[in-house]
Amino acid sequence: MMSINPFATLAETISPSAIQGFVLVMLALIVLGIVIQMIHHKNVTYFFNNAKKAKLAAEREIGAGEKTAIILKTVVHDIATTAELGAGKRRIAHVMGMYGTILFWVASVVMVFGYTAAGTATPTVWPMIWHVGAIMTCVGGYWFWLFLRVDVLAEAHPWYRIIKADLFVLALLACATTGLAWSYFQSSGSTGLEYLFLVLFITSNIVLFGGVYWSKFAHMIYKPGAAIQKNLAEADGSRDNLPPLADAPKQFGLGIKREQPKHY
Amino acid sequence: MAKHKTHYEDCDVLVVGGGMAGTGATFEARHWGRDMKIICVEKANIDRSGAVAQGLYAINCYMGMQWGENQPEDHVRYARNDLMGMVREDLGYDMARHVDSTVHMFDEWGLPMMKNEKTGRYLREGKWQIMIHGESYKPIVAEAAKKSADKIYNRIMITHLLMDESQENRIGGAVGFNMRTGDFHVFRAKTVIVAAGGASHIFKPRAVGEGMGRTWYAPWSNGSAYALPIAVGAKMTQMENRIVLCRFKDGYGPVGAYFLHLKTYTQNANGENYEKKWYDQTKELVGDYIDHHPTPTCLRNHAFIQETMAGGGPIHMVTTEAFQDPHLETVGWENFLGMTVGQAVVWASQNIDPKYTNPELTTSEPYVMGSHATCSGAWVSGPEDLSPPEYFWGYNRMLTIDGLFGAGDTVGGSAHKFSSGSFTEGRLAAKAAVKYINDQKAEDIKVTDKQCEDFKEAIFKPLETYQVAQNEITGGTVSPSYISPIQGLQRLQRIMDEYVGGIATNYMTNGNMLKRGLELLAWLEEDLEKVGAEDLHQLMRAWELKHRALTSQCVTEHTMFREETRWPGYYYRGDHMKLDDDNWHCLTVSRRDPKTGKFSLEKVPVYHIVDENEKKKAS
């Protein structure tokens, strides 16, 4: 199962152009969703207004070179390792899910556009990446869904409670889960279940990419932007009006912050 | 009801409330009760719960016996003077003789205490106060409680005490609900130490929008300290002794460090020292008490209120002189940041820099509590070696119900405890509770499942009321069949404000007004059977309201009973406008019959166990 390109097998029944067309439509939905959200919420206006306000509070100028370095550092450290989540399970689950999804999507595109033409053989590495990506997404995602969501952890809501904020993570999990199931039943020869999960896989993707306007999908863009802005503000001294770090040695250990936010 | 699980827990010492008093009790109980099961149940999160959530900038009760600064009898004289004679001197002496060991422990634990550079002693703010950097005061003492307790429960609101069904007048434990899980919790306990919060928000606050949140005393102090014992028929004392505070306007920021350390002073809008103007009038009201030194707090309030009513306001504190000194300026600001950040926010928003502007003062709405400059609370036994026979019935800080103890705001008659004194009182109650158990007084307590089930139904009823009532209306908050917690609270606040001496009447009330207030409170009590809660958070607000309403009834009854104006500046009895030592040099004690809901009140003698030191000088 893990070494077979399920899209290639699918391309024997449905034309590769149709599959590729579907992927392009999904990409278009992402762009559409984000652009409409930006226009509707005027979040770009807010972002730049805020940046102007912060500049007034800046204590020093940052040169272009320093700015680039900070942005690069933010991408490599804060964004690539989801540093804002601090140390702990949430970060691990998020990193796992994030890279799993990246691998899953990249491998999907590569396999759909590169290896669905009749007669092409897919190098095993790509299906491996695709399946591993889906599994990682499931591990990180289900871990998050069942145990780590703050409304479950800190507010004691049951894991099966679904709210609007769950649209993104549930749709993503549905994609990864149904994708794996589709691949499994395809390679085991159960045609009925194969097609059932294919339909569910297609539906999940439509919900995931079609729901961009309503879900937290776009945070993928906003959060990195916010991280960059934050580090630039730290560097130019405006710091969102926060006081600077105290000039004192770390000698007392942690107090309240030792424990998880679950005291009930 | 099926989805609210029930949890039973048995223990020896149950501490209700994890504030300063509760943490003190939990901590100390372990020393005396090594093998006992000690549980503390806290409505919020013990790390930041209670009145000390944001920290404190001073410990207002420290004798300094080690340096000969004060002795316990000095504190008794001070507290009794400030309360116009009406305190339990045995409780006050007992607290004062122990409080130093509490403060020394805090120092040991890491609480930053400011030091006097010259003498090496704790830096005094005033005669009783020492200055601290106390932003983390609460997390530090919370950790001490955590180390002693078998378990600390957070986010559980105790709504009722349980009574023993095998023996008359003996405690059986407590019940409550978890506002996260929605579970019902039954704590069967040999002893219960009530260390919950006093009462804010029973009188209408000056601010009525968002600003409602900026009460002087924490908004989450909903009078459980009083309602829990009142409901089971424990005797209460001095519930009429509400406190009004003169503080910075809007933010209610503290003025202690300003007066004592920065040596600032007040003046009216014309730059006059107005207090002197009201001397004669005050002397008419209270006689020689105005000549005591220091001037009792309520009388200083009285001058402020009179001056404002006479048109001399706004009254300011003169800070421009003191703030020229950069050290004092730092103290002035940090005083707020470590204790009442909101005041710094107010001044920042209004461009008030005390170096250039003299900030405005105001008198607050009334509060009812037992640990500050007033002493409302439960009627408790004192310690054996200090209490006259009427004040002692076996165990220190035990209420008139066997096995039920109190500490902090819960205990009446012991004023000017503040944080360190409340923690100390918790320690005293804990030792006594352990002794009570070791004396075999808590044997064979019987609490039936039926008692618990009845409480469970009552506790969750507001959720059901809301759900059912929603069927009647299309939506919104207006219903003929239920009231929401905020609606009930606003009604309660108006009743107290207009009839029981709130700011609406400049703290004035009289027998007729109080009678009307009681009528309206009785109707509110009936309507509270129909309070509706949308979710668990609102359910907690509903029970906070119920506790506030019961406390308010007790406060009104006491105010009606004391037919004199003992504390002008806290409140006035328009129909008895003088201090009347001939008839009222005594404490008031009440008991509400749990079966009928009727209050009965009596006078109880005040014992002075300490003499006057020297002839008092006029201030």
Added chain:
Amino acid sequence: MSTFVYMTRCDGCGHCVDICPSDIMHIDENIRRAVNIEPNFCWECYSCVKACPNHAIDVRGYADFAPMGHSVRVRREEEKGTISWKIKFRNGTTKDFVSPITTKPWGKFIPKLADGDKPKQEEINSQMLYTEPNGLNIDGKLPSVPKDTFKKGVYY
């Protein structure tokens, strides 16, 4: 007043929900971020502000009486034992303050009483509390008052 949460900074960790003494910091259902659900029960105690690992929570003074344009922000650093404040007036004046919050490693010098020496019977029978009389740092015993000096109800 009260507290509000910055959209770009909150990542839904729940520390504010966990710590709020008023139980008013909760998670919004649409975005799974923290929000103050009851500003009129907010004391501005700053517990949530200090607890937030991302400095996502800030305070806007109560609308009843606080004009706009001010800022009072804090950084509580447990490992350094410090708390730093930056106050910004509406007119742009700023003031900065740094204070200690502990003198010892957190919890290290708070005793676990279960492990300490058991109290002796005479201590149990006395009026003394834990650490006393030594903890009072005085010579001699716990102060008391002889009962024959008590005066009942008489103006002292």
